[in-house]
Amino acid sequence: MPQTPTALLPLALATLLQAQSPFVAAPPMPSPVPVLKEYPATPAGKLLREIKEHAEVVARVDYLCDVIGPRLTGSEKLRQAQAWAKGEMVRLGAVNVHEEAYDFGLAWTRGIDTARLLTHNGIHFRVDQLAWTPGTKGTVQGDLLMVDARNLEELKAFKGHLKGRILLRTNPDDKRPPLPRRGGDFEAYQAEQTAMTQFLLDEGAMATLSMSGRKNGLSFTSGGAGRDPKKPGLPAAYVPQEPYKMLVRLLGRKEPVRLELSLGGGFSAKPVQAYNVVGEIPGRELPGEVVIVGGHLDSWDLGTGATDNATGSSVSLEVLRAFQATGLKPRRTLRVILWSGEEQGLLGSRAYVEAHKNELDAIQAVLVDDMGTGMLKGFTLQGRENCRGLMAQAIAPLNDLGVKDLSLRTMGSTDHAPFDRAGVPAFAAIQEPVDYFLGTHHSQMDYPDHLVPDQLVQGAQAMAVTAWGLAEMPARLPHGHLPAQPVAGAINPQGRP
Numbered sequence: 001m002p003q004t005p006t007a008l009l010p011l012a013l014a015t016l017l018q019a020q021s022p023f024v025a026a027p028p029m030p031s032p033v034p035v036l037k038e039y040p041a042t043p044a045g046k047l048l049r050e051i052k053e054h055a056e057v058v059a060r061v062d063y064l065c066d067v068i069g070p071r072l073t074g075s076e077k078l079r080q081a082q083a084w085a086k087g088e089m090v091r092l093g094a095v096n097v098h099e100e101a102y103d104f105g106l107a108w109t110r111g112i113d114t115a116r117l118l119t120h121n122g123i124h125f126r127v128d129q130l131a132w133t134p135g136t137k138g139t140v141q142g143d144l145l146m147v148d149a150r151n152l153e154e155l156k157a158f159k160g161h162l163k164g165r166i167l168l169r170t171n172p173d174d175k176r177p178p179l180p181r182r183g184g185d186f187e188a189y190q191a192e193q194t195a196m197t198q199f200l201l202d203e204g205a206m207a208t209l210s211m212s213g214r215k216n217g218l219s220f221t222s223g224g225a226g227r228d229p230k231k232p233g234l235p236a237a238y239v240p241q242e243p244y245k246m247l248v249r250l251l252g253r254k255e256p257v258r259l260e261l262s263l264g265g266g267f268s269a270k271p272v273q274a275y276n277v278v279g280e281i282p283g284r285e286l287p288g289e290v291v292i293v294g295g296h297l298d299s300w301d302l303g304t305g306a307t308d309n310a311t312g313s314s315v316s317l318e319v320l321r322a323f324q325a326t327g328l329k330p331r332r333t334l335r336v337i338l339w340s341g342e343e344q345g346l347l348g349s350r351a352y353v354e355a356h357k358n359e360l361d362a363i364q365a366v367l368v369d370d371m372g373t374g375m376l377k378g379f380t381l382q383g384r385e386n387c388r389g390l391m392a393q394a395i396a397p398l399n400d401l402g403v404k405d406l407s408l409r410t411m412g413s414t415d416h417a418p419f420d421r422a423g424v425p426a427f428a429a430i431q432e433p434v435d436y437f438l439g440t441h442h443s444q445m446d447y448p449d450h451l452v453p454d455q456l457v458q459g460a461q462a463m464a465v466t467a468w469g470l471a472e473m474p475a476r477l478p479h480g481h482l483p484a485q486p487v488a489g490a491i492n493p494q495g496r497p
């Protein structure tokens with residue numbers, strides 16, 4: 001509908017205000033959670049009412065984040081969180097509560113990171129070490145150089161110019177056409193990253209800085225390749241956009257730009273094991289068949305890992321609580337799993353699938369919650385059209401609560417993916433983004449302050465009712481390996497050395 005002149009005024013005003021407001025791209029307001037007029041006198045109705053009226057999801061996130069804090073895999077804090085989670089599972093009536101260990105590699109701990117310009121305005125600015133990279137072992141100084149090489153071939157063009165330099169690895173004004181995609185060949189991608197790091201080390205580069213993908217001082221972290229002590233490592237860090245672009249502008253003046261940098265993070269002396277936490281409610285008729293509900297308990301450490309992924313962990317535990325509180329005994333076993341190592345490459349769920357590879361046929365379905373506080377709108381079917389009918393059946397009691405979306409889309413970047421790749425029907429929750437991607441995801445903003453309680457409660461209602469439906473239905477969801485699907489959100493362009 002065209003805008004009438006009078007109607008344009010507030011819009012113009014809003015645009016003006018927004019242009020002046022510090023937060024240029026305010027996240028869209030989440031759509032309101034539908035309110036159910038009544039609860040059907042069914043098990044699904046019982047679960048919906050129990051969670052709406054007595055959910056503990058927010059309190060659990062507050063405890064995980066404010067009391068325990070960031071939960072890097074391999075850290076003491078994650079061990080603390082896992083001990084707490086086991087206690088919660090027992091308190092919530094689960095049996096067979098245990099941990100499953102897997103080899104993780106070297107643990108990593110963040111230290112103090114500082115950066116200061118030694119030339120020009122001499123300003124201090126924020127830097128965050130890339131996790132699982134070596135620290136600078138004290139303060140170092142070096143001249144900056146833009147090295148926007150995207151592969152080993154382009155990097156070799158800088159041979160002889162890198163000794164003692166601090167390298168800018170992101171070129172925000174890069175106008176070159178993107179390199180041809182590899183078609184998801186992650187191993188080749190990792191091998192090239194390793195070769196590029198080795199080249200930089202051989203050339204005597206001092207450290208690398210990459211630009212955070214978000215504005216307004218928001219930083220970012222990722223990393224993990226350094227778990228393997230055999231992998232070469234170079235000190236590396238992210239810089240928020242504003243100071244990073246200042247460095248790029250200064251380099252554009254064709255004058256030496258000199259930095260003082262200190263990255264304090266470091267590795268454990270020896271490789272460590274990591275753990276997945278498991279608990280279940282045995283099936284009343286088909287205890288050998290399993291519905292898995294889960295999310296990763298590990299997090300990054302710039303914030304406290306509230307929306308990534310204390311929310312998904314809390315929702316998974318809430319499913320247990322609701323089954324216990326309503327006294328509902330599912331037909332098939334309900335198994336809740338809180339994975340670790342997700343942020344380093346789905347390590348916990350991959351280890352679980354490997355360790356249980358002879359039992360995968362017993363899995364009815366896997367449901368994973370890992371997209372923040374936003375309300376649940378459906379599930380990714382991972383290309384499994386042959387599961388649509390039964391999944392539609394399972395979410396039918398939730399349609400009035402806004403859960404209708406069964407997209408064929410394949411999402412590869414969380415813990416359902418290793419099950420999916422092993423031929424198991426495994427689906428990721430599709431959620432309202434709220435300020436997940438624009439704000440909290442892997443940033444220093446990830447605190448419970450960003451929870452939207454009624455959206456999170458709806459997510460728990462949706463996971464509990466879907467799990468109940470899958471546990472009760474007579475039919476089994478078909479297993480099977482699908483031809484490789486185009487994966488959405490697989491490779492993280494930020495992870496380049």
Ligand SMILES: [Zn+2]
Binds near residue numbers: 296308309342370
């Ligand atoms: Zn996550």
